Structures are given as C-alpha cells and as structure tokens.
Amino acid sequence: MDVRSNRREQGGSSAITANRLLDGRTVWLGAHGWSEQIAEARVIANTDIEAAIEDARARAAADSVMAIYGVQLLPDTATPEPLTMRERIRAFGPSVHPAFAISPQEGQRHE
Amino acid sequence: MSDTATRPLPVGHYTYDQVDHDFLRARVEQFRDQVARRISGELSEDEFKPLRLMNGLYHQLHAYMLRVAVPYGTMDARQVRMLAHIARTYDRDYGHFTTRQNIQFNWIRLEDTPEILEQLASVEMHAIQTSGNCIRNVTSDEFAGAAADELVDPRVHAEILRQWSTLHPEFTFLPRKFKIAISGSPHDRVAARFHDIGVVAKPGPDGAVRFEVFVGGGMGRTPIVGVRIHDHLPEEDLLAYLEAILRVYNAYGRRDNIYKARIKILVQALGLDAFREKVEAEFAAMDRARYRLTPETVAAIRARFGTPDLIAPADAPAKLAADRAANPHFDRWARTNTHPHRAPGFICVAVSVKPAGGIPGDATSHQIDALADIAERFSFDELRVTHMQNIVFGHVRQDELLALWHALGEAGLATPNLGLIGDIIACPGLDYCALANARSIPIAQKISARFADPTLQEQIGRIHVNISGCINACGHHHAGHIGILGVDKKGEEFFQITLGGSAEDDAAIGQIIGPALPEDATVDAVARLIETYLTLRQEGERFLDTYRRLGQAPFKDSVYATA
Structure with missing residues (x-):
C-alpha cells in the first residue's frame, strides 16, 4: 500500500500502523502486539516514533504484517484517534457502510 | 474437457476453447504457488507485489481488492452467479461495478485468492491484466449487437483485441497502463476519445469493415482528448496497425516519470503528424502477413459467439404501449432506462445501479444473483456492465418489459434515473x-x-455528474458535465468543481470554476448550478448546451457569490 500520512507535529504523538499479510486488514501496534483496534494502540511521542517504526519493521516478517508506518494522532482524545481523514477511515472503517465500521468508543468491529 | 460441447454457445461473448481453459488452469496454479511462497516468507512484499498485480490483486485501505476482468463488459448468467458467490463467500456480500466494465471485490483475503481465481476460471473468467503497465481489459459499447443506431457489432473485434493483447510478450511491461475501447456506433458510448486507443468500427464503401482510430486520449493528471490517427483502417490491418502504435509507444514513451508515461504525453510531445509518421514507418516495416486479420480468422472467432434468436410476437410493441399507458411509474422507468433495439419487438434495458442516496456501482450478492436470473429469463442469458457503472440487458422482448421491471423492483434495481442527475x-x-x-x-x-x-x-x-477522489480521475470527472475532484488540504477533504466536460462525440475537458469547497458546500454548489441552468436554459437544451452557450460566468457566480 502507498505509505503516506506520515506528518509529524512537534510535541505531538503517533501510533504505528500496518496491514496484516493474510487478509490485508489494518492493524495497530499495541502493548501486546498488533490489534485491529486503534483503541489498543501504543501512543508514542513523535520524538521516539521513528525508532519505534524501525523496530516494528525489523519484526514485520515474523509478525506477518506489511506497510508499517506512523500515524499522527489528535491531541487530547480519550482513545487514540488519527489526525487525517485517510487514517481515520483506515482506523474506523469506510464511512459509507455503517455495518463495516469499527466503533472508536467500543473498539469493536461490527459485522 | 470444457462443458461447451454440452451447452449452447453463450450469447454476446466468446466461448473458451481447450487452449484457453488449459492456460487459465496453469495460471491459477502458478499464482497459488506464488501466494504460498509469499505466506511462507520466501517472497517479500516487494517481490510479490508485481506478481499479485498481474493477477488483479491490489492492496487497498482496508484489505486486498480483487478486480475481475469482464471482457467488453459482457457476461452470461452462469458467470454472474459466480460473481455473486464470490461476493457472498469471500467478500462482505458486495461487488462493485467499475468504469472499466469490470467488477471489484473490496474485502478479499490473500489466502483465499487462488481458490477464487480457480472458481472464476471454471466459468471462463480471470483477473489478468486488470492492473499493471499492460493492455487492460478492452471495453465496448454497452448496447453492442443490439442498438438500433449501430453500424457494426464491435464485440467480435473486441474479442480479437482481447486475444491479441492477452499476455502479449512485447506489451507486458509498457511505460504505463494502456486502455483500448471499441465501438461500432456513430454515437460514442465508449468514450473513445478518452482512451489510449479508441476504435470505431464502420462499414466501408465496399461494405467491408473499416476502423476509425483515435490515439492519445486520457484523463488523469493531464486530461487530453484523443486525436484521429486513421480514418479508414481496413479490417485485415487492425492488429498490425495497433501493434505498430504500441511499438512506437513502447520505444519512445517515457519511463523516467510516471506522470508523463502515458501515450497521450508522447503524442503531444511529438505532435500527431510526427507520431503518425513513426507508426506508419513501423507499420510499413512489419511482416504484415503475420499480423493479417483474415476473414477466416474473424469468422472463426465469430463462430464462438452465440447469437440471440430475435423473434418477438407481432403485438409486442402494442403490449408495451398498453403496459406503459396503464402504469405511470413503469412508463417513467421505460422512458429513462431503455434504448431502441435494432430488431422489431425488442428493446435494450439499462439498469441503474445508482439508487437515490446509494453507492454508485455497488450491488449485493442477492442483487447480482437477481441480475443473473433476469438475464436468464428475459435477455438470452446475457448482460453487460457499462462504463457508467450500470447494467444492460441487451435483448428484451417489449411485451416482457413490464415483467422485467417488476423483477428489478423486487431486487431494488428499478431506479428510473439513467442519464439523469442521479446516475x-x-x-x-x-x-x-x-x-x-x-x-x-x-x-x-x-x-x-x-x-x-x-x-x-x-x-x-x-x-453527467462525475466524481473522482484524486487526480487519477477514475470517476472521469474531467468528462463530467459537472465534474467533482476531491483534494486533500492538510488532511481535510475539499472538492474542486469543473464544468463543461463530455466523453461523447462532443468530447471536451471540463474547466475548473474556482477554489475547492468543503463537502456540504459542494453539494449546495451543485444545487445552485442546477438552479442556474433551469433558470437560463432555452427549449431543448441540456445542462451542457446551456453552459456552452453562456460560458462559465453565470454558473461560477451562482456558486461563489453566496459561498
């Protein structure tokens, strides 16, 4: 996938995202590995994010993920929320199919 | 063995022979091995990506996306049911019809893909050349072989182009992707002038098929209306001449800059005359006998197409007239969603896949199955995907149109808006x-x-309202009477409006009218554009006609005076 949305704001924080190899789904790097729920993502200061991305990329094959990059987060949210529309759609699902959405509150994918 | 020996030839498209079946089977097994090696880690993503793209497998925002080729947009009911099965079994119950007359599945798992391709192959379908810098799926007129205004049925030649271009060894790694459309009607329904090559078949003075050839059209970052490079190409030279164009492009097209790599840039850079000279030189130097498209070859391909038995009851038109008179809702739909057929008692039906407030081109597996059922019952087992993201039943008896409309209604597919603002x-x-x-x-x-x-x-x-989410212009916004282009401003969505585009005989590129607007303001702006048109139009004028007569000023004022 085209890796974009790597804007970094001084003093801000980011999460690390990727896509799973087997099904391509968006995942977020949490304290206990990769999760579909951005609510479980580790919030990493932008001063530390590049090193964390490098670490994650080094483990990509073992973790069966691809296209790893950092996503700038909105400040002061209860759970991590991306800054850009593109990353919000990746995190919470297509805006046009409520049935496919992942709720930011519940952190659950509705099937 | 293929099952073609035991079932009649499908109407409207070519029937595979054993060579075709063997090739596809081998291709599926090759990809199965490639996927296994990717999953095992033997192949990196960088190594695997070109292999999956050659089999139509993209990776999009949420999952893998599989784009399945529908050659010249035509399928039989058995193939359509397979697409419904794939949507239901491997996707989230949807398929999405595209402007290339293909279908995409947005939620595919990598590990399922070989199985999906195997099932597609069982009904003579695949996803080859729906991606990559090769000749893509050849598109054609959605009313091919049926329209009253058609001069030549273009599908046999579309099939010949498909076979010529499939895995063509010289043209698998072109500078950039390459799109060909072919029509046989004087009314352009294929956007011939917006293709890398647009071909229009017509009868010559001697009755033999000739081709008008346009080259160097396209949308994307640099929209250009294609130019006529040949006016009367003989049928026997079709492949040789297109081969010559592709060779010139392959030799001189830019490979250093992806944004300047399409043939349209080369044609503009050289100028049409210089480009034509190079094509003619290549054409003259070729072993023409090797490329000659003989009448026997054309006949052999034509023989693998089924043909409909177009016999309708004598009172079919009278029955349709009575049905329309008795039901105003049906009458409205028949007025907007049909097209004249060449045979007495028949009519072409265009099904809108654009319900009010719905997602253009999206259909559920239930709807896709319903389309297959309707094709089987009413249209010789055949349907077409259109470049407008709709569906066409080519050959419907007029006395059966009401029953077809009821069947569409049961599937939520009877929206009466073809060619209107909802389409x-x-x-x-x-x-x-x-x-x-x-x-x-x-x-x-x-x-x-x-x-x-x-x-x-x-x-x-x-x-025509056309919307693209980026400058690649997959929504053909350049050709919209009203075009809308999504742009990103610091992570937020804005929309640029263009006016005056057309993909038809009067092909033109829409012009930007002003600064981009937020989403809701853009919807309001479209409403004001329509109000302005309704106020200023003269008798019989389309929106495009009024715009061309008056120019941009009154429309621009309507959008920005109150924005």
Missing part, C-alpha cells in the same frame, strides 16, 4: 482506495439524495 459516476474514493485524497461516495450519495425526486430529475434532463 452519478463515482470512484471508490478514500473510503476504499489507497491512492485517493478524498471520499467520492458520500458526496455522490448526498447529491443523489438531494435530487431523488424522479420528476425533478426528468425536468433537469440529461446530465
């Missing part, structure tokens, strides 16, 4: 596409909901 072309946009800058679908939904009233739509009349 919006929209790319998947940022909701699905990894390249997009903005969402296309929500704005399409809001516009179609705003203008949902079918009476209002008919009052507004023929208009």
Whole structure:
C-alpha cells in the first residue's frame, strides 16, 4: 500500500500502523502486539516514533504484517484517534457502510 | 474437457476453447504457488507485489481488492452467479461495478485468492491484466449487437483485441497502463476519445469493415482528448496497425516519470503528424502477413459467439404501449432506462445501479444473483456492465418489459434515473482506495439524495455528474458535465468543481470554476448550478448546451457569490 500520512507535529504523538499479510486488514501496534483496534494502540511521542517504526519493521516478517508506518494522532482524545481523514477511515472503517465500521468508543468491529 | 460441447454457445461473448481453459488452469496454479511462497516468507512484499498485480490483486485501505476482468463488459448468467458467490463467500456480500466494465471485490483475503481465481476460471473468467503497465481489459459499447443506431457489432473485434493483447510478450511491461475501447456506433458510448486507443468500427464503401482510430486520449493528471490517427483502417490491418502504435509507444514513451508515461504525453510531445509518421514507418516495416486479420480468422472467432434468436410476437410493441399507458411509474422507468433495439419487438434495458442516496456501482450478492436470473429469463442469458457503472440487458422482448421491471423492483434495481442527475459516476474514493485524497461516495450519495425526486430529475434532463477522489480521475470527472475532484488540504477533504466536460462525440475537458469547497458546500454548489441552468436554459437544451452557450460566468457566480 502507498505509505503516506506520515506528518509529524512537534510535541505531538503517533501510533504505528500496518496491514496484516493474510487478509490485508489494518492493524495497530499495541502493548501486546498488533490489534485491529486503534483503541489498543501504543501512543508514542513523535520524538521516539521513528525508532519505534524501525523496530516494528525489523519484526514485520515474523509478525506477518506489511506497510508499517506512523500515524499522527489528535491531541487530547480519550482513545487514540488519527489526525487525517485517510487514517481515520483506515482506523474506523469506510464511512459509507455503517455495518463495516469499527466503533472508536467500543473498539469493536461490527459485522 | 470444457462443458461447451454440452451447452449452447453463450450469447454476446466468446466461448473458451481447450487452449484457453488449459492456460487459465496453469495460471491459477502458478499464482497459488506464488501466494504460498509469499505466506511462507520466501517472497517479500516487494517481490510479490508485481506478481499479485498481474493477477488483479491490489492492496487497498482496508484489505486486498480483487478486480475481475469482464471482457467488453459482457457476461452470461452462469458467470454472474459466480460473481455473486464470490461476493457472498469471500467478500462482505458486495461487488462493485467499475468504469472499466469490470467488477471489484473490496474485502478479499490473500489466502483465499487462488481458490477464487480457480472458481472464476471454471466459468471462463480471470483477473489478468486488470492492473499493471499492460493492455487492460478492452471495453465496448454497452448496447453492442443490439442498438438500433449501430453500424457494426464491435464485440467480435473486441474479442480479437482481447486475444491479441492477452499476455502479449512485447506489451507486458509498457511505460504505463494502456486502455483500448471499441465501438461500432456513430454515437460514442465508449468514450473513445478518452482512451489510449479508441476504435470505431464502420462499414466501408465496399461494405467491408473499416476502423476509425483515435490515439492519445486520457484523463488523469493531464486530461487530453484523443486525436484521429486513421480514418479508414481496413479490417485485415487492425492488429498490425495497433501493434505498430504500441511499438512506437513502447520505444519512445517515457519511463523516467510516471506522470508523463502515458501515450497521450508522447503524442503531444511529438505532435500527431510526427507520431503518425513513426507508426506508419513501423507499420510499413512489419511482416504484415503475420499480423493479417483474415476473414477466416474473424469468422472463426465469430463462430464462438452465440447469437440471440430475435423473434418477438407481432403485438409486442402494442403490449408495451398498453403496459406503459396503464402504469405511470413503469412508463417513467421505460422512458429513462431503455434504448431502441435494432430488431422489431425488442428493446435494450439499462439498469441503474445508482439508487437515490446509494453507492454508485455497488450491488449485493442477492442483487447480482437477481441480475443473473433476469438475464436468464428475459435477455438470452446475457448482460453487460457499462462504463457508467450500470447494467444492460441487451435483448428484451417489449411485451416482457413490464415483467422485467417488476423483477428489478423486487431486487431494488428499478431506479428510473439513467442519464439523469442521479446516475452519478463515482470512484471508490478514500473510503476504499489507497491512492485517493478524498471520499467520492458520500458526496455522490448526498447529491443523489438531494435530487431523488424522479420528476425533478426528468425536468433537469440529461446530465453527467462525475466524481473522482484524486487526480487519477477514475470517476472521469474531467468528462463530467459537472465534474467533482476531491483534494486533500492538510488532511481535510475539499472538492474542486469543473464544468463543461463530455466523453461523447462532443468530447471536451471540463474547466475548473474556482477554489475547492468543503463537502456540504459542494453539494449546495451543485444545487445552485442546477438552479442556474433551469433558470437560463432555452427549449431543448441540456445542462451542457446551456453552459456552452453562456460560458462559465453565470454558473461560477451562482456558486461563489453566496459561498
């Protein structure tokens, strides 16, 4: 996938995202590995994010993920929320199919 | 063995022979091995990506996306049911019809893909050349072989081009992707002038088929209307001449800059005359006997197409007239969603896959199955996907049109808006596409909901609203009477409006009218553009006609004076 949305704001924080190899789904790097729920993502200061991305990329094959990059987060949210529309759609699902959405509150994918 | 020996030839498309079946089977096994090696880690993503793309497997925002080729847009009911099965079994119950007359599945798992391709192969379908810098799926007129205004049925030649271009060894790694469309009607329904090559078949003075050839058209970052490079190409030279064009492009097309790599840039850089000289030189130097398209070859391909038995009861037109007179809703739909057929007692049906407030081109597995059932019952087992993201039944008896309309209604597919403001072309946009800058679908939904009233739509009349989520222009916004382009401004979506585009005989590129607007303001702007048109139009004018007569000023003022 085209890796974009790597804007970094001084003093801000980011999460690390990727896509799973087997099904391509968006995942977020949490304290206990990769999760579909951005609510479980580790919030990493932008001063530390590049090193964390490098670490994650080094483990990509073992973790069966691809296209790893950092996503700038909105400040002061209860759970991590991306800054850009593109990353919000990746995190919470297509805006046009409520049935496919992942709720930011519940952190659950509705099937 | 193929099952073609035991079933009649399908109407409207070529039937595979054993060579075709063997090739596809081998290709599926090759990809199965490639997927296994990717999953095992033997292949990196960088190594695997070109292999999956050659089999139509993209990776988009949420999952893998599989784009299945529908050659010249035509399928039989058995193939359509397979697409419904794939949507139901491997996707989230949807398929998405595209402007290349293909279908995409947005939620595919990598590990399922070999199985999906195997099942597609069982019904003579595949996803080859739906991606990559090769000759893509050849598109054609959605009313091919049926329209009253058609001069030559282009599908046999579309099939010949498909076979010529499939895995063509010289043209697998072109500077950039290459799109060919072919029509046989004087009324351009294939956007011939917006293709790398557009071919229009017509009868010559001696009755033999000749081709008008356009080259160097396209949309994307640099929209250009194609130019006529040949006016009367003999049938026997079709392959040789196209081969010569492709060779010149392959030799001189830019490979150093992806944004300047399409043939349109080369034609503009050289100028048409110099480009034509190079093509003619290549054409003259070729072993023409090797490329000669003989009448026997054309006949052999034609023989693998089924033909419909177009016999209708003598009172079929009278029955249709009576049905229309008795039911105003049916009458409205028949007025907007049909097209004259060449045979007495028959009619072409265009099914809108654009319900008010819906997602353009999206269909559930239930709807796809319903389309297959209707094709089987009413249209010789055949349907076509259109470049407007709709569906066409080519050959429907007029006395059966009411029953067909009822069947469409039961499937939620009887929206009476073909060619009207609700019939919006929209790319998947940022909701699905990894390249997009903005969402296309929500704005399409809001516009179609705003203008949902079918009476209002008919009052507004023929208009094309086209929406793209980025400058790659998959929603053909350059060719929209009203075009909308999504742009990204610091992570937020804005939309640029263009006016005056057309993909038809009067092909033109829409012009930007002013600064980009937020989503809801864009919907309001479209409403004001329509109000302005309704106020200023003269008798019989389409939106495009009024715009061309008056120019941009009154329309621009309507958008920005109050924005």
